[in-house]
Amino acid sequence: MPLIRRPSPAAPDPAAPAPAFTGGTAEERWAAARAAAGSAEAVPTLAAALATEPDMRVREAIFTSLALIDTDASVQAVLAHVRSDDAGMRTAALDALRAMPRRAGRHLPALLRDPDADVRILACDLCRSVAPPELHALLGPLLETEPEANVCAAAVEVLADGGGPDILPALSRCAARFGGDPFLAFSIRIAAARIAAQRCG
Numbered sequence: 001m002p003l004i005r006r007p008s009p010a011a012p013d014p015a016a017p018a019p020a021f022t023g024g025t026a027e028e029r030w031a032a033a034r035a036a037a038g039s040a041e042a043v044p045t046l047a048a049a050l051a052t053e054p055d056m057r058v059r060e061a062i063f064t065s066l067a068l069i070d071t072d073a074s075v076q077a078v079l080a081h082v083r084s085d086d087a088g089m090r091t092a093a094l095d096a097l098r099a100m101p102r103r104a105g106r107h108l109p110a111l112l113r114d115p116d117a118d119v120r121i122l123a124c125d126l127c128r129s130v131a132p133p134e135l136h137a138l139l140g141p142l143l144e145t146e147p148e149a150n151v152c153a154a155a156v157e158v159l160a161d162g163g164g165p166d167i168l169p170a171l172s173r174c175a176a177r178f179g180g181d182p183f184l185a186f187s188i189r190i191a192a193a194r195i196a197a198q199r200c201g
Contacts (some may be wrong), residue, residue: 160191
């Protein structure tokens with residue numbers, strides 16, 4: 001008796017993946033999320049699915065598809081989760097925003113002024129893809145006015161890798177503002193030394 005090859009299951013329609021997200025197995029939802037990567041029209045469905053999806057692997061697939069779509073709407077869908085209480089969601093959202101540096105960069109000034117200090121820390125990390133002088137324009141004002149030492153420390157860490165000599169005065173003033181914080185003072189000294197060494201090199 002000849003073998004009959006079973007037809008491969010049809011790939012989910014990326015323009016209308018909603019049914020795949022309202023039921024089925026985690027594997028099926030993951031496949032639907034992956035299939036949606038090529039369709040900007042799928043962003044509203046992906047965003048809605050992300051809000052209720054319990055499986056982290058499926059969530060990561062949704063974030064990846066949103067990043068690959070790379071539209072203003074997909075950035076907004078990801079930004080909705082930078083305040084999540086779930087650390088895994090925040091990390092996945094941050095990774096997705098890193099994958100869309102041009103569009104996500106437009107939101108950095110607002111994120112750096114967010115009322116939530118944790119969001120401001122995440123925003124500092126997103127600044128790693130920004131080069132001076134824009135990096136200085138973003139993080140310099142934060143060093144001058146930010147009330148939380150942990151947020152300043154996050155900014156200093158980024159500047160230690162990507163800052164230039166023009167940021168040194170702002171670093172010095174930040175150290176003076178937090179004179180009673182030995183960890184931040186140490187971090188600023190290290191950052192200033194690294195920036196100075198790059199200038200000499």
